[in-house]
Amino acid sequence: GKSNVDIGGVLGMDIGGTLAKLVYFEKKEPPGGMVRTCSRDPLVTMKRNLSLGDLNTREQKEALMQFYTFMDTQEQFGKAGVRDEHLAYYSHELGGQLHFFRFETRLMDQAIELISSSTIHNSIKALGCTGGGAYKFEDFFQKRMGIRMLQMDEMASLVRGLQFCIANIPGECYAFEPEPVKGTGANGKGEEEPMASEQDTFRNMRMRHMSELREKVDYSHKVHRSRTELLQSYPALVVSIGSGVSILKVDGPAKFERVSGSSIGGGTYWGLCRLLTGATDYDDSLDLADQGESDRVDMLVGDIYGHGYNKFQLSSNTLASSFGKLVTKEDPREGVTNEDVSKALIVMVTMNIGQVAYLNAKLYDTRRIYFVGNFLRHNNISAQRLAYAIAYWSGGEMEALFFEHEGYLGALGAFLSSGY
Numbered sequence: 001g002k003s004n005v006d007i008g009g010v011l012g013m014d015i016g017g018t019l020a021k022l023v024y025f026e027k028k029e030p031p032g033g034m035v036r037t038c039s040r041d042p043l044v045t046m047k048r049n050l051s052l053g054d055l056n057t058r059e060q061k062e063a064l065m066q067f068y069t070f071m072d073t074q075e076q077f078g079k080a081g082v083r084d085e086h087l088a089y090y091s092h093e094l095g096g097q098l099h100f101f102r103f104e105t106r107l108m109d110q111a112i113e114l115i116s117s118s119t120i121h122n123s124i125k126a127l128g129c130t131g132g133g134a135y136k137f138e139d140f141f142q143k144r145m146g147i148r149m150l151q152m153d154e155m156a157s158l159v160r161g162l163q164f165c166i167a168n169i170p171g172e173c174y175a176f177e178p179e180p181v182k183g184t185g186a187n188g189k190g191e192e193e194p195m196a197s198e199q200d201t202f203r204n205m206r207m208r209h210m211s212e213l214r215e216k217v218d219y220s221h222k223v224h225r226s227r228t229e230l231l232q233s234y235p236a237l238v239v240s241i242g243s244g245v246s247i248l249k250v251d252g253p254a255k256f257e258r259v260s261g262s263s264i265g266g267g268t269y270w271g272l273c274r275l276l277t278g279a280t281d282y283d284d285s286l287d288l289a290d291q292g293e294s295d296r297v298d299m300l301v302g303d304i305y306g307h308g309y310n311k312f313q314l315s316s317n318t319l320a321s322s323f324g325k326l327v328t329k330e331d332p333r334e335g336v337t338n339e340d341v342s343k344a345l346i347v348m349v350t351m352n353i354g355q356v357a358y359l360n361a362k363l364y365d366t367r368r369i370y371f372v373g374n375f376l377r378h379n380n381i382s383a384q385r386l387a388y389a390i391a392y393w394s395g396g397e398m399e400a401l402f403f404e405h406e407g408y409l410g411a412l413g414a415f416l417s418s419g420y
Ligand code: ADP
Pocket: 015, 016, 017, 018, 019, 020, 104, 131, 241, 242, 243, 244, 265, 266, 267, 268, 269, 270, 282, 283, 373, 374, 375, 376, 377, 407
């Protein structure tokens, strides 16, 4: 049965259509001795105090230890759950370590079975949860484990987590810069250009020389601005690429609206990839895509014209029709590998999202676009293309920014906002 301690306050969860994300907090001394920090953020102060005072009771301490041990024992989760060890972060603001853990939402039954068969749920009375699963699995959590979901708004949690990361985690937010010029003159060695948008007119000569954006750079260093300043630069567009896409316009710390969205998102890539290539492992399929040639699948301007469409400055390697080349052959599969298909799918989904993002940034006059969500996990192809496309279409006026904890912002926000 339920014990009288409650350690739910150390948790934050975000249960999405594809992935369930869990953030948990471990109060501890900083590596290398105590640093005194004081945060002006009341929620951070509250979370900082969390479990410090409560830890006074031996039962609370034991319950926490039991929980941390359970989470540490990775074998327990089989292949279903993954702890993103490399993202673990010691927060001086919070006075403890943040841990990040995820599993596929479709395995929720198994996850709950596993937790139910342990005793850890006995000391969790409630937990901050966001995403559709906070509603969908509410009864299930309550009935099977006696855990109450404290439902948090998905968008508010996302913005909360995003702002926490910018403000507190050095190097969290990054951009891409052009690689030093390789010396072959304008547009280098004929690399692909982003799909043409209506306004595609090479209006900025600088962009001609920007072959590809490859160098990852810490954003606050790049613009020589403090993270606080970055945090305060509004408005900004947030493009969350999960199973589907949500686009938010953020005007202040807690002032935002969902302005747009798209059903063509990460779920579209992975769903079609599974269907067309028989892939079973997500990360493997992305690695394979890295070796693919989308040109074997995509129709380029050059395939139609034999050369560029010069009147509108569309070079011969501009993408004209995603997967369009497959209609020009007797057998669409001929000479096409799974790697090529996976790559072309990523490019198709990415460029579509990039264009929707760019048009919304135009519409709402935002210079900065934050791209987040797990579609960008382990996925440099998309991040680099988005960075390049946004810079290219906007003539260098807009910038695409990315996060190390891209998929965990909602869960982090739910942890920070759950009021206990
Ligand atoms: P949601 O909240 O809708 O589940 P996420 O932000 O968690 O959205 O992103 C889900 C997307 O992340 C998937 O559609 C897929 O493109 C991508 N993804 C990244 N890693 C994985 C993985 N291990 N398994 C499945 N999809 C993954």
